[in-house]
Amino acid sequence: xxxxxxxxxxxxxxxxxxxxxxxxxxxxxxxxxxxxxxxxxxxxxxxxxxxxxxxxxxxxxxxxxxxxxxxxxxxxxxxxxxxxxxxxxxxxxxxxxx
Numbered sequence: 001x002x003x004x005x006x007x008x009x010x011x012x013x014x015x016x017x018x019x020x021x022x023x024x025x026x027x028x029x030x031x032x033x034x035x036x037x038x039x040x041x042x043x044x045x046x047x048x049x050x051x052x053x054x055x056x057x058x059x060x061x062x063x064x065x066x067x068x069x070x071x072x073x074x075x076x077x078x079x080x081x082x083x084x085x086x087x088x089x090x091x092x093x094x095x096x097x098x
Contacts (some may be wrong), residue, residue, distance in 0.1 A: 017040075018092065019036035
């Protein structure tokens, strides 16, 4: 596909994009942060970058990372509840394990 054939898809205001960084990284730095910024500029959408190392890197678990994502979803859904819309969460990830 060439750049001339590329079309930006229609993105609903009820969609959110979440970039899941590598487990040993902060979501806003490194190559992952650059990927998230590129996606945001390409599709003209905000990209959330939650810190999955919760409560701390030493206490990291997949279960805790899922809780962080669930909490973000709930927060974003509450923002949309006034419009009676169900949000769609699009997950993007990189370096999810080494």
